[in-house]
Amino acid sequence: MFLRTARGRRASVAISAGVAAIGLALTACAPAGGGTSASTGSSDATTLVAYTGQSGDYQINFNPYSPTKIGGLGTIYESLFFVTNVNTDPYVPLLATEYAWNDDGTQLDITLREGVTWSDGEAFDADDVVFTFQMILDNPALNTGGFAGTPAKVDATHVTITFDEPAFVTGPELLGKTFIVPEHIWNGIDPTAEVMAEPVGTGPYLLADFKPQAFTLTANEDYWDGAPAVENVRYLSLSGNTAGADALAAGTIDWQTGPVPDIQNVSENYPGYDAITIGQNQMALLTCSNADLGCEGPQTDPAVRQAIYYALDREQVNSLAFQNTASDMSPTFALLPAQEQFISDDIDETTVPETADAAKVDEILTGAGYEKGADGIYAKDGVALNLTIEVVTGWTDYITAIDTMSQQLKAVGIGVTASQSSWNEWTDKKSKGTYQLAIDSLGQGAASDPYYLYNNFFSSANTAPVGEAAPVNVSRFSDPAVDEALAVLKATNPEDTATRQEQFDIIQAAIVEDMPYIPILTGGTTSEFNAEKFTGWPTEDDLYAFPAIWASPDNAQVFKALEPTGE
Known part of the structure; x- marks a missing residue:
């Protein structure tokens, strides 16, 4: 399962970097450490020892905007709010306490927290x-999400960001995934290349010390919300998955x-x-589905895709390939259970079949000739209806799933x-469309809202003809009605739930019928x-947060919530 989990992490980073994010996701949460002890033990009652799966030495770099960063998001550096995609709760105030959009989504007003100091x-x-926002605008390498707002200071505790077009859907990235850095230190440096060995942030932790095999974060006694009860977080580098299980x-x-x-x-x-x-x-089984864009093979027929959908015994796949850690899934790709309220009432089957339906397969295929x-x-x-599924060599869980x-x-x-081939x-x-089927996962966006997945994987803007690299929509799915619905969603106030649901209904009807991505199950982490x-x-x-140790800034939210028992 670790290989699949790691893939999910890479996929989500690629999505945010390629289409939706101006804030950077944590790609390689590098555990390393130091601290007051050279031991790898966790005997100190107020020290949490973490292992993210990292093996090998770390190169120190706590620059949150560097592609070689090793950590710090949420712990050393903070965003304006904490935004997670595992729930639909209100954003948790961090460096900001309030935000508000104007009626047409072209201005975002932000109220900042008073009394916050940098760690220096x-x-x-x-x-x-x-x-920070201007730095992103001025550095195209950082502005991978196409941020086009204009930030302006109103006074010491108020900022506005204005846009030429409605930008409601950029809220989670702007507010929850953009990590604020100190102007007095970052002014004049190259944010894409600077190595931060002595990071200065506003977060609940400071860098205590660093060694190639371990680093320690220690509680910031001057943190605006009070020092966390977990006094030290120690990241280790071990030799791999087996060493992690042994350490546990x-x-x-x-x-x-x-x-x-077990x-x-x-x-x-x-x-x-x-x-x-x-x-x-x-x-999902990704398909190169669109013959109009150059896809070739039986999988370009929607009837074939539907037949495959009903032919799968998902209970068996879950047991044999995923140790029963996978869970239910909706063919609408609204994540269950967090986003089930967004599933259209017009969808007859809101969850995937658990077992195969051979009669349904025959009905679909014979009906299609x-x-x-x-x-x-x-x-x-x-x-003959013969197809090839692409998978990466070494991804044993996915290989087992394909065999099954x-x-x-x-x-x-x-x-x-x-x-099987290299990654x-x-x-x-996948990118160029020179495949029939491929097994992979569709990751979530910046917040728990189906819009982000739909925009990434089903928008015509995110695909390309076969032979050209598609940014995200590798199925080559293209539907004018879906594109129009996405455009309406982009311009609609999130509080207008009725209008938003009308658009979700349109999108879901199209993708369930066409099924360019054939749903399997929701992978468990x-x-x-x-x-x-x-x-x-x-x-x-x-x-309240995604409980994966490598997931930042969610892991920082967990660190802050924990209380040592003294044992």
Whole structure:
């Protein structure tokens, strides 16, 4: 499962960098450490020892805008609000306390928190916020999301950002994913290249020390919200997944996200520890679906895609490939359960089938002109229904899933073979449309709102003819009605739920019928944590942050919420 989880992390970063984000997601949360002890143990009752899956030495760099950053988002540096995509709760105020859009979404007014200081003692104010946004505008390498606003200082605690067009949907990125930096230090440096070995931020933690194999963050005693109860966070570098599981068994780490044997019974196998599995990445068979844009093969027929959808025994796939950590999924790609309120009432089947329906497969294919041949495989116009699924070599869970699905599909008359290649080759095939099917996950956007996934993966603006690189929409799906609905959503106030739902209804009807991405299941990300040593961990009933140790700034929100038990 770790390989799939890591893929989900890379995918989400690519999405935010390619289409939606001006703030940078944490790509390689590099644990390293130091601290007062050279031990990897977690005996200090107020120190949390974290392992993110990192192996190898770290190169120090706490520049939140550098592609080689190793951490700090949410802990050392803060955004204006905490925004997560695992719930639809109101944004949590951080460096800002209030925000408001004007009626047409062309002006965002932000009220900043008073009394905040940078960790070097300098005062934080509106100048730092305006500087950060202007820095993004002035550096195209940082402005990967196409931020086109104009930031301006009103006074020390008020900032406005104006836009030429409605920009409601940019709110989560601007408010929750843009990390504010101090003007008095960053003015005059190259933000894309500067190595920050002594970071200055407003966050709850400071860098205590750094070694190639471990680094320690220590509580900021002058933090505006009071020093966190977890006094130290120590990131370790180990030798890999097995070492992480061994460290968990030995009780020398307190939080990791990754595989362990018998993952369903963590609390029994690791006394004092518990686990949580959260579904975020929606697994699918991606298809090069659009013949008008140059896609070739049987998968360009919507009937074939629908038939594959009904041919899958998802219970078996979950058991054999994912240790039953995957969860239910909606064919609308509204994430369950967090976004179920956005699913259209017009959708008859709001969740994917659990088991195969051979009769439905036959009904769909024969209705589209296919007939079974002597070999048991459907054919049309003399061409057998044989397809190839692309997968990356070494992604064992996905390879197992394909092997399982291939047997299921063959049983109903659809031939499927797997093609393994390097990550670069696999990515190139998807991007340029030189594939039939590929297994991957569709990640979420900046907030728990289906708009971001729909805009990324179903917008004509994010695709391209076969042979050209498609930014995100690798299925080549293109529908004028969906594009128009996305445009309306972009200009609609989020509080106008009726208008927004009308657009979701249009989009969902189109993608469920066309099915350019064939839904499988929602992939689960499992984290193990020391419940005996700390209380306040996210739960399914109180999912205040995404509980993956490598997920920033969510991990910082967890650090702040935890209370040591003294054990």
